[in-house]
Amino acid sequence: MEVLKTGSGFWSALIWVAIALGAFLIIWLFSRAFERGYKRGTDQADPFLSGNPPSPGQRVTASDIYWGFVEALKGYYRPLVRAHSGVVNDYLAWAILVGAIVFVLLGGFMR
Amino acid sequence: MDILAHVPILVVGIPLLGAFATPLIARAGARARNWFAIFILLLTTALAIALAVSVFQAGPRVYVLGGQSFGFTLPSGYFFPIRIILEADGLSAFFVLIIAVTTLLGAIYSTAFMRAHSGLEKYYALLLLLAAGMFGMVVTGDAFNFFVFLEITSIAATGLVAFRTGRAESGEAAFKMMVLYNIGGLLVLLAVAILYGQYGALNFAYLAKLIEYSLLDVVALALFVLALALKAGAVPMHMWVPDAYPAAPAPVTMVMVANTQIGLYGLYRICFSLYGLKLTPALVGWIVIILGILSIFIGVSMAVIQRDLKRLIAYSGIAQIGYMLLGVGVGLAVLGTPALDSYGLMAMKGGIFHIVNHALYEGLLFLAAGAVSYRAGTRNLDQLGGLAHNMRWTAFFFIIGGAAIAGLPPFNGFASKLIIYESVFKFNPILAVIALLASIITLAIYARAFQSVFVGPKLPAYKDVREAPPSMMFAMAILAALVVLFGLFPDLVVRYLVSPAAQALVNRAQYIEAILGAGLGVR
Structure with missing residues (x-):
């Protein structure tokens, strides 16, 4: 079987798929012994929202997900978002800044 | 003639x-x-x-x-x-x-x-x-x-x-x-x-x-x-x-x-x-590497906070451009040294391989996002939800694209990222760790995007939404098939497409x- 040589080792997606299928088979066999207590349409099927009682139409939206992550990194995100101002003059300023750095580096380290 | x-x-x-x-x-x-x-x-x-x-x-x-x-x-x-x-x-x-x-x-x-x-x-x-x-x-x-x-x-x-x-x-x-x-x-x-x-x-x-x-x-x-x-x-x-x-x-x-x-x-x-x-290969190589690392880091950071589906994909795409710069930048940094044969050429192959993979999975993601906005009329992640009930194939294609961009096996993004990680690690382990962490965040980003767009109960606003038209499905299916095939047989892609491209760069005399x-x- 052809394998991809990565320089340090190898990778074969087909072997990975075969192993994954084997693992799924074992899980499926185990799952036959699981308790069958799931009841559709009962409280079991409602989302768990930190213990709050579910209300009609309530759901987890994209803004809710990773809220804690973003809140914890507020200090990082505030300047980052500010830099993405949407103003084309700022875009050009960044390009000029990078250009200046590249010029200085290449010129400064000329052989 | x-x-x-x-x-x-x-x-x-x-x-x-x-x-x-x-x-x-x-x-x-x-x-x-x-x-x-x-x-x-x-x-x-x-x-x-x-x-x-x-x-x-x-x-x-x-x-x-x-x-x-x-x-x-x-x-x-x-x-x-x-x-x-x-x-x-x-x-x-x-x-x-x-x-x-x-x-x-x-x-x-x-x-x-x-x-x-x-x-x-x-x-x-x-x-x-x-x-x-x-x-x-x-x-x-x-x-x-x-x-x-x-x-x-x-x-x-x-x-x-x-x-x-x-x-x-x-x-x-x-x-x-x-x-x-x-x-x-x-x-x-x-x-x-x-x-x-x-x-x-x-x-x-x-x-x-x-x-x-x-x-x-x-x-x-x-x-x-x-x-x-x-x-x-x-x-x-x-x-x-x-x-x-x-x-x-x-x-x-x-x-x-x-x-x-x-x-x-x-x-x-x-x-x-x-x-x-x-x-000065080492200097120019490092300039390219720094641009690559910045692209990876800022790209994924900004993708985390996006609420527009296409904007999210665009930012994560910027991060992927970073991987391509990183791989080839490492090759450039060690050009003319024994390290080129040791790991530099492999890093370049990883970077070049990632280009074709990126064109396929990023294209697939944008087409899937297009199908969503075409049918649902919005790209706002906070408004979308439950579309997998009515757009099963689009959801399936989005999963394939999302898994590939996050570098999950057996899709194509994994193979090219694996080569980049391993070869860049030999050059500088910190760069490889940053690239690896960014992939994990990318997975989190696409898990959130998929959850927001496709998972959950059927929303009243989208109850009549239908699957995308056949020509749109056809284009997405071809891209999805290529993503899977390139992932299952990466050795063939590297041997027949990527290696000649990397060799063309290194072999300047031939050009x-x-x-x-x-x-x-x-x-």
């Missing part, structure tokens, strides 16, 4: 002529216009495959325009090339295939996606013009032609982003893009003028033979690096990307991904084929000899 001998010019000429013929054909009706554009791109794809096969089998192909013979690069009595010469090597062939596939699928997807719009003869004309410009950029061996084709891509891409004139965001994004593309174009023109002023030549191979790395050569190199990194959307010159990608129609966004990658092609061509060891050696017999 041996048509295959003319393939290098045909891949540029056919879409170019097709672009100008489209408004005439459109007079016969919308169906004729659509089929004509698809036929032109199908024909170009067949020619692109023929070109790639011939290059991979027999080495670089040259084609002289207006000469005594299309194979004689040096006219009688001359020691240097004076005519416009097209030169296609392994790297060119690699990009030619990417351009052909993305533009063809973009045209097929457009037949349904753009149906409600008027003025579509201009849309298809611009799409074909963009294809011609991109093909031209990757097959030309002439510096001034490179600038001309760069301008063609800029004009066509700006027109396509601005195509939906009813939406203010399209016009604004196109304006920003136009300003930055023009600046980039002028920087390239200035660099070309500097080289022409010094050496009196425009042919890349001949310039590569003469280049001395004088102060003016350094200035030209800095201008090229800046302009092409800007076109590639490398951080911190990436800000036009998240404006332009969401504003453009979905199929255009997919083609724009390939257009952005052409910036990488230019950067690689200039650094490796034009300057080679004449530049020069293809021009200066081919004409020796007639001098």
Whole structure:
């Protein structure tokens, strides 16, 4: 079987798929012994929202997900978002800044 | 007439002529216009495959325009090339295939996606013009032609982003893009003028033979690096990307991904084929690596907080551009040292492999996002939800694209990222760790996007939403199949597509000899 040589080792997606299928088979066999207590349409099927009682139409939206992550990194995100101002003059300023750095580096380290 | 001998010019000429013929054909009706554009791109794809096969089998192909013979690069009595010469090597062939596939699928997807719009003869004309410009950029061996084709891509891409004139965001994004593309174009023109002023030549191979790395050569190199990194959307010159990608129609966004990658092609061509060891490889390599790491880090950071689906994909795409810069940057940093054979060439292969993978999965994600906005009428992640009930196949394709971009096995993104991680780790473990962490965050980003768009109960606003039309499904299915196939058989892709492209970059002498050696017999 052809394998991809990565320089340090190898990778074969087909072997990975075969192993994954084997693992799924074992899980499926185990799952036959699981308790069958799931009841559709009962409280079991409602989302768990930190213990709050579910209300009609309530759901987890994209803004809710990773809220804690973003809140914890507020200090990082505030300047980052500010830099993405949407103003084309700022875009050009960044390009000029990078250009200046590249010029200085290449010129400064000329052989 | 041996048509295959003319393939290098045909891949540029056919879409170019097709672009100008489209408004005439459109007079016969919308169906004729659509089929004509698809036929032109199908024909170009067949020619692109023929070109790639011939290059991979027999080495670089040259084609002289207006000469005594299309194979004689040096006219009688001359020691240097004076005519416009097209030169296609392994790297060119690699990009030619990417351009052909993305533009063809973009045209097929457009037949349904753009149906409600008027003025579509201009849309298809611009799409074909963009294809011609991109093909031209990757097959030309002439510096001034490179600038001309760069301008063609800029004009066509700006027109396509601005195509939906009813939406203010399209016009604004196109304006920003136009300003930055023009600046980039002028920087390239200035660099070309500097080289022409010094050496009196425009042919890349001949310039590569003469280049001395004088102060003016350094200035030209800095201008090229800046302009092409800007076109590639490398951080911190990436800000036009998240404006332009969401504003453009979905199929255009997919083609724009390939257009952005052409910036990488230019950067690689200039650094490796034009300057080679004449530049300070370690320094320029580190500049490319830093641009790559910044792109990876800022790209994923910004993607986490996006609420617009296409904007989220655009930011994560910027991070993927970072992986391509990182891999090839490591190769450049160790160029001319024993480390090139030890891990540098492998890093370059990883970076180049990631280019084709990115074109496929990023294209698939944009098309899936287009299908969502086409049916649901919004891209707002906070408003969307539960679409997998009605759009099962689109959800399935989105999962494939999301898993691939996050680098999950067995999809194609995993194979190229694995090569990058391993080879970059040998160069500098910290860089590999940053790249690995970014992949984990990418997985979290796409888990959130999938959950927000497709999972959950059926929302009343989308209860009547239907699956995307067949032509859109067809384009997504082809891309999804390629993502899976490239993931299952990465060794074949690396052997037949990626290795020749990486070797073409490292083997600078072959690039020069293809021009200066081919004409020796007639001098």
